[in-house]
Amino acid sequence: MDEMILRDLLKEKTLRDLVVINEKADLDRVVSTVESTETPDVVAYVPPHTLLLTTAMAYQNCQGELCKLIVSLNQLPCAGMAIKIGRFIGELEPQVVQVADELGFPLLQIPMYQTLGEVYHHMLAYIWDNENEDLLYALNIQKRFYNLVLQNASLNKLLSNLGMALKQPIFIFDLFGSLRGSSNATKQEERMAENSFSMMVGELLAQDETAAGEENKGVRDYSIYPIRAASYNTHYLMILETEKRMNTVSSFVLEQVLLIFGMYFYKDFYLCYNEIQQRESFWCRLTEQKKKDAGESQNLLLEGKELGIKKCSYYQVIIGRLSQMEGRRFHTPKFMKKEEQYILIYEWLKEQLEGVYHREVLVFPDTTSWSYIFLVQERRHMAEENMRQLHQYLWQVMGLQLEFSCGNEVYELETLSNSYWKAKASFHNGELKNGVDYIHHYKPQNILELLKSLSDNQIQDVCVQILKSLAYPQDEMSLELRKTLKTYLDCHCSIIETANLLFVHRNTIRYRIKRCEEILENDLRDPDYCFQVQLCLVFTDKC
Known part of the structure; x- marks a missing residue:
């Protein structure tokens, strides 16, 4: 359902006798409520998108002050002003109409045979009826989507249902600017949405409010709404409108939609955390410094194969640590902002590295030290330039510093723990190169130390x-x-x-x-x- 606009309100049977005074009145302004007052300082307490009813009694001898009131109401913004002309003001002076036209501010004339009270009640009743319809529609949306979440529906299915309900192109982005899904959108519209979101992502992260903008020099409008999973805005819903000045979706409906998507991503967080626990447990068992029997080693190899570990002639462990989190405790199961950030970064790193490098770089979590462990299985991957890009992008998007430490190269899976523990030690005794102070390189002590990497x-x-x-x-x-x-x-x-x-x-x-x-x-x-x-x-x- 759309929000009420002035044009639709004036089509109501009981309000058709109201006359639009100025030619350049913007009748597409949203009307959320109606107020009737004669108080000159009405701007101080009237809410935005109000249609003001008045006799303008206070301005009968000074219509210049009425011009100032129109300017102030327009800045609020206000839906317009309906004046009962003939009771205290015989007619509006040309300067008043001119100011209203310059601003596109609607001025309406109330007929002499109608009282302000009658007009007020007719308008308010119509708006409330419309809001009741919105409320019922929103509750139906909530019920439908809540059932989908309980049925473990995918994100694409949720978006598809929302697209059918809104009949507009919609998109979901994560806070890294990646498009997670869309509905009712062409490939061209997806590219347009991605470009628009990438330009606004910094502004969005700095605020919790809805953002709005235009594309292609005003041809397309869009609105972006934050989705909160637990205590942090983790994703964003973008609605791309199909016509210039098309009304936004009802706030009732949007509240329910955003709530449902928040539930979906909150549930997704716990699923991701379960994966984190499993992968962290595996990594601890793989790299623990104790001799393993043949059966235990074989089981670890089979389990590792499922996670993407393969037999090859080169391995290196690199650790990325969130330096601002050092010394803090990782709270579970009640996630706070920093835990949400850790999980979001883990998912992003997996997508960036495991997907791009075809699992030749694997990501394992270490929540105890707020770190991410990168298992490199191909020599050419995870070069210093890759680490610089990850560090810089994470700082730009989330204001967090990812500090790296590189272990030594090893040539058999059985000696992988050696590279891991050398990477941990390199945070303290590694060497810095090329003036980069957030990448610690492993520094072999002597040739005997180097040969320890061999089985x-x-x-x-x-x-x-x-x-x-x-x-x-x-x-x-x-x-x-x-x-x-x-x-x-x-x-x-x-x-x-x-x-x-x-x-x-x-x-x-x-x-x-x-x-x-x-x-x-x-x-x-x-x-x-x-x-x-x-x-x-x-x-x-x-x-």
Whole structure:
């Protein structure tokens, strides 16, 4: 149902004798109520969209003051003024009509045979009848949509039903400017709506009120209404009107519609939070620092596969933390504004990263530290530029700072926890690069630290490949050769120092080193190769 406008009010049978005085009167003004008064300071207490009834008795000797009243009422805004001409004012002076025409302010003449009381009651009765129809219509809308929510109807189904009821193009946007759904709209209208919303999103976030605007130089009108899920405006309903100056939808109907959508998104929040709990629990079990048995590891791999984790040759963990939330408690199940923000950002990050990168970047929550964990499964993704864009956009939209910390690269899923804990540590001991103070990069301490990212199986394979039978010797001769080789490398390849430390003759050392070179199939005079051998000896000593 549409709101009452002056043009429709004047079509009522009992009010058809009212005459429009000025030619340029805007009869499309909304009329929400009627007031009858002779008080000069009426502007101070009359509500907006009021149609004022008066005899203008106070202005019979000074119609210039009536011009000032018209200007003030127009700014309110007021629907217009109906004057009973002939009782105190014989006729309106030209300057009064001119001012009204310049403003498009409607001036109506009440016939002499009708009293102000009669006109007042006829108008008010008609407006109330119209409002009663609106109320019944709104209650029917509420009942229909409430049943849809109880039946777990999708957002698209809710929008489709609303579109049929309003018969206008409608859209739902989230606070990041993403179009979540539409009804009765063409692709061109969707693009127009997205452009308009993106230009107004900053203004909308700064206020709770309805926003209105025009598109294409006045060809299309639209209104935007905030939808509150719990304590925060999380989405926005945009109604695109199909004709210039088309009346807005009844406030009764809109209140019920916005309430229903608020219920839908509130319910959606809890569903999303259930997912957050499940994914957070999985991540904790995956990265906990304790040895897992074969059965537990296999179950985690199967569960991870359902979430998008795959076997590949590269992994890196990056943590994004909401720095303003540090030290605060995550309250559940009663969400406050900051919890709603966390959940909204989680959904947005999942859409931005998992969708765009085809799940080669996965997002896991960590509510205890107000963080988001990004599991990168492809080297080229989540570069510094991607992190900068996420940081800047989140700051622009919500005024929140997302601070990043990067773990080391690992090459097997079994060593993923190493990258995760290095990412957590990098918040404190990582290094900053390129003057960016919100991205902490992992800084390896030494080559041994770097090799910790390899699994035991990978280390064993590398050591056997380089040391051959000297990697894990079984017989006494091989054990003696390995001991000699290690001492020789520790002594910087000095035959004399090695012989002195082992208390054997120099020729014996020369023979053993030559025998080692035959087994290794390589020359120990190569410094790079010697370093690899020495490193493998260190690792195999620990096994």
